[in-house]
Amino acid sequence: MPPRRGPRYTQEDIERQLQQILFDPSSSSEGLEQLGPIIKQIHHERQQDAYLRTLQVVINAKNAEIERICSDTYQDVLPAIAALFAIQSYSNDLRDKVTTTLDISVFQVARASVERKRKLVQAKRALANLDEAIDNLQAGVRVLNTLTSIGGMIQQRKYWSALRSIDDIQYMPAGLPAQAPLYHHTLTCLPSLREQIKSAVLAQNTQWLLDIRNLTKYVGRLALGSMRARSNKWKVRRERDPLLQRAQVGSAAETVMYENHGHNVLESDELQVDFKPLYQSIHVYTALGSLDELRRWYRESRSGQSELILQASMQLSSFTDVVEGIIGFFIIESHVLRTTSNFRSPRDVEELWDTSMQRFASVVKTALEKETDAASFLHVKEVLLDFVIAAESYAYSTQSMHMLLQHLFEKYVTSLERRYGKRSEEIIQKDDLQPFTVKDAGKLEDALRSIWLAEHKRDALSRSAFPAHLPWSNSFPLCCASIRDFAHRSHQFIEGVPLRHHSVDELLGKSLDVLLKEHLATSFIHQLERTTQLPDLAQIIANLEHFEGACAELEHSLNVMREAQRGDTVRITAAPAFAEALTRARARLADVITSELDGFFELNSYEWTPAQKEEVPSIYLTKLVAWLSTAVDSLQLKGEDKEQLYQEAVAHIAHRLMEFLTDETIPMMNENGVTQISTDVGFLETVFDDLGHEDLNHSFAEIQSTITLALSDTVAEVLVPAARKWKHSHVDPKHLQVMLGKLSKYGATLRDPVQRARADRRRREAEQIGRMLSGEGS
Numbered sequence: 044m045p046p047r048r049g050p051r052y053t054q055e056d057i058e059r060q061l062q063q064i065l066f067d068p069s070s071s072s073e074g075l076e077q078l079g080p081i082i083k084q085i086h087h088e089r090q091q092d093a094y095l096r097t098l099q100v101v102i103n104a105k106n107a108e109i110e111r112i113c114s115d116t117y118q119d120v121l122p123a124i125a126a127l128f129a130i131q132s133y134s135n136d137l138r139d140k141v142t143t144t145l146d147i148s149v150f151q152v153a154r155a156s157v158e159r160k161r162k163l164v165q166a167k168r169a170l171a172n173l174d175e176a177i178d179n180l181q182a183g184v185r186v187l188n189t190l191t192s193i194g195g196m197i198q199q200r201k202y203w204s205a206l207r208s209i210d211d212i213q214y215m216p217a218g219l220p221a222q223a224p225l226y227h228h229t230l231t232c233l234p235s236l237r238e239q240i241k242s243a244v245l246a247q248n249t250q251w252l253l254d255i256r257n258l259t260k261y262v263g264r265l266a267l268g269s270m271r272a273r274s275n276k277w278k279v280r281r282e283r284d285p286l287l288q289r290a291q292v293g294s295a296a297e298t299v300m301y302e303n304h305g306h307n308v309l310e311s312d313e314l315q316v317d318f319k320p321l322y323q324s325i326h327v328y329t330a331l332g333s334l335d336e337l338r339r340w341y342r343e344s345r346s347g348q349s350e351l352i353l354q355a356s357m358q359l360s361s362f363t364d365v366v367e368g369i370i371g372f373f374i375i376e377s378h379v380l381r382t383t384s385n386f387r388s389p390r391d392v393e394e395l396w397d398t399s400m401q402r403f404a405s406v407v408k409t410a411l412e413k414e415t416d417a418a419s420f421l422h423v424k425e426v427l428l429d430f431v432i433a434a435e436s437y438a439y440s441t442q443s444m445h446m447l448l449q450h451l452f453e454k455y456v457t458s459l460e461r462r463y464g465k466r467s468e469e470i471i472q473k474d475d476l477q478p479f480t481v482k483d484a485g486k487l488e489d490a491l492r493s494i495w496l497a498e499h500k501r502d503a504l505s506r507s508a509f510p511a512h513l514p515w516s517n518s519f520p521l522c523c524a525s526i527r528d529f530a531h532r533s534h535q536f537i538e539g540v541p542l543r544h545h546s547v548d549e550l551l552g553k554s555l556d557v558l559l560k561e562h563l564a565t566s567f568i569h570q571l572e573r574t575t576q577l578p579d580l581a582q583i584i585a586n587l588e589h590f591e592g593a594c595a596e597l598e599h600s601l602n603v604m605r606e607a608q609r610g611d612t613v614r615i616t617a618a619p620a621f622a623e624a625l626t627r628a629r630a631r632l633a634d635v636i637t638s639e640l641d642g643f644f645e646l647n648s649y650e651w652t653p654a655q656k657e658e659v660p661s662i663y664l665t666k667l668v669a670w671l672s673t674a675v676d677s678l679q680l681k682g683e684d685k686e687q688l689y690q691e692a693v694a695h696i697a698h699r700l701m702e703f704l705t706d707e708t709i710p711m712m713n714e715n716g717v718t719q720i721s722t723d724v725g726f727l728e729t730v731f732d733d734l735g736h737e738d739l740n741h742s743f744a745e746i747q748s749t750i751t752l753a754l755s756d757t758v759a760e761v762l763v764p765a766a767r768k769w770k771h772s773h774v775d776p777k778h779l780q781v782m783l784g785k786l787s788k789y790g791a792t793l794r795d796p797v798q799r800a801r802a803d804r805r806r807r808e809a810e811q812i813g814r815m816l817s818g819e820g821s
Contacts, residue, residue: 196208197243205240247324248341255375256351258371259348260364266367269433270432316375316378349399356406370433373392376395396439404450407451420454420536424536427447453550460557463558470521471518471563474517475516476516477582478515479515490520491505516582552613560617564621567587567628577678581632594617651713653713656718660722661719672734693736696742697745705777705782717786721750724750744773745774745775747773749773749775749779749782752771753782753783761812780809790803
């Protein structure tokens with residue numbers, strides 16, 4: 044602190060004080076006491092020269108005044124002069140004394156003052172240094188305390204406070220000199236502290252992700268449960284309101300009426316998921332400028348967790364757990380995406396979802412490959428449907444899931460095909476092929492309700508007398524019930540499933556066709572191969588006829604049902620398969636009848652060269668006709684079917700009779716033997732006329748015409764094309780040639796010239812016919 048300055052004297056002040064001190068008559072000490080402080084002050088103010096000049100001026104003035112006075116009063120002045128000289132001497136002595144003393148005193152005082160000032164300055168400098176040192180020590184202590192507290196903050200997970208403390212150290216060191224080693228050392232420690240914070244945050248986030256992974260399935264279970272409750276509630280409401288029958292869960296109508304839109308499974312009474320660690324890590328990494336690093340770590344970690352949820356293979360028993368894990372995982376991802384900004388990319392989430400859905404669909408399809416239990420398919424469908432609804436509620440794409448549902452429906456229908464196909468095969472295999480009998484109107488109504496039948500046939504049967512023998516056997520209503528159950532289960536599966544109607548109807552139609560064609564129709568064909576009894580074959584024909592008609596009725600019934608569901612048209616194309624099976628059944632029945640007829644023909648006792656002509660028909664033919672009429676008329680067949688059987692049987696009889704005449708194992712025959720065949724044919728024509736089947740006799744036209752022409756003398760007409768076409772159209776020249784040859788051979792063995800001549804003529808006629816046939820063949 045600078046020394047305090049006294050008042051500064053002007054020339055007038057000094058002169059006035061000297062006048063007062065030197066010439067004050069009241070002063071007894073000649074003013075020396077007053078002069079000391081003044082001289083000291085003058086010395087202190089360094090005004091010695093001004094003081095001496097002023098003093099000299101005063102002296103000169105006084106000398107001049109003395110001389111003036113003395114010139115007037117010299118004598119009076121002499122004492123005064125002496126006094127003045129004395130004063131002058133005293134003044135000079137005093138001045139020298141004052142000057143010397145004053146200089147010594149001033150020097151001593153000034154040196155002491157300077158010394159004190161130097162010591163004071165040194166003390167102040169030391170004090171300032173000490174204060175600075177104390178301040179630096181206190182700042183260092185604060186920095187060290189802050190550094191120490193940062194570790195505690197990290198342990199207490201107060202990461203943001205730790206970052207604030209680091210910023211305080213870096214930007215506001217609180218008096219710590221920038222060049223201090225401690226400050227530099229502290230700054231070098233800050234990056235490692237930030238890394239410690241990052242590591243701690245990352246470790247906390249890793250533990251949080253582990254906790255989230257453990258909660259994922261529970262989150263998914265709550266979400267699927269919520270969707271299931273929502274579906275059940277809507278189902279009840281839809282059953283009460285016919286106008287809502289076609290509205291599904293997630294439709295506009297259901298969405299409007301849904302009362303719990305704000306439900307969040309992550310913040311519910313059952314579960315509270317804490318996302319604070321994630322948000323804190325985002326905040327900290329953003330402050331550290333390392334948010335991209337956290338994004339990459341989080342993306343890779345979540346991608347790895349998604350792969351852990353869905354393994355390369357899966358059992359259907361764990362399907363629910365897998366679905367819960369997937370939907371829980373992506374519900375959390377949706378929440379993170381919605382509650383953070385610029386952290387989770389929507390594209391990353393969508394790509395992760397698409398990848399997971401592709402892997403999920405592939406794993407599910409693999410698991411379904413060997414599955415045959417329809418109940419398992421239904422369980423997968425129910426869980427998958429809840430999964431689709433839940434995913435759509437969080438704005439995830441479910442196109443791949445719809446394709447998976449379509450594939451699941453195909454596998455389910457295929458499973459039903461095998462199941463109901465096997466059941467139908469067993470029904471047909473165990474069928475006793477007896478007409479279905481009902482004893483009262485109630486059972487008749489139940490029987491008619493369980494089958495597909497044209498309305499007019501249904502009305503006709505409803506008026507039957509009891510006990511009523513229905514035209515089908517037990518297998519028809521049982522198979523109809525099985526098919527109805529198959530269709531019901533198929534529709535039950537697609538109820539509430541957002542599948543394309545065209546694909547569903549097409550698949551349903553194909554599946555029914557497979558069931559009807561490959562199982563029912565094929566089973567009937569196998570049954571035909573095992574059956575040899577005519578009534579059983581007739582019953583199979585009746586069953587096939589009703590199944591053929593049932594295809595159209597089944598198609599109509601399904602279309603009515605699908606129309607109520609806004610579906611497309613279902614096409615059933617199995618009717619031709621039953622028609623083909625029906626054709627084979629009729630052929631099989633005809634084959635069995637012809638086989639029986641062949642047995643009768645084996646009993647023939649023809650003599651081909653008898654000496655006498657027989658006028659009575661063969662006994663085996665009477666038995667044959669009696670059996671044929673009884674067998675065919677007793678069959679439960681339609682009139683046209685019986686007529687067809689008669690036609691085929693008569694054609695076969697005519698063929699066998701013609702074979703007798705043209706058989707190469709019979710070398711010759713005479714006219715009596717040929718006439719026996721003609722007699723038998725006449726007998727057959729008479730019998731069939733009596734039975735009311737006169738139209739069947741045209742089958743014998745060839746054999747009768749051939750026999751008549753062969754025994755006549757007009758064989759040459761056959762050689763004329765016009766005559767052969769108009770008069771002998773029923774005659775086969777080949778058969779005529781064979782008969783003529785056999786007759787000629789027999790005639791050649793006789794001795795009668797007439798018979799031999801006739802035989803020779805017939806031989807020539809046979810040769811002419813042979814040449815004609817050869818010419819026509821060339």
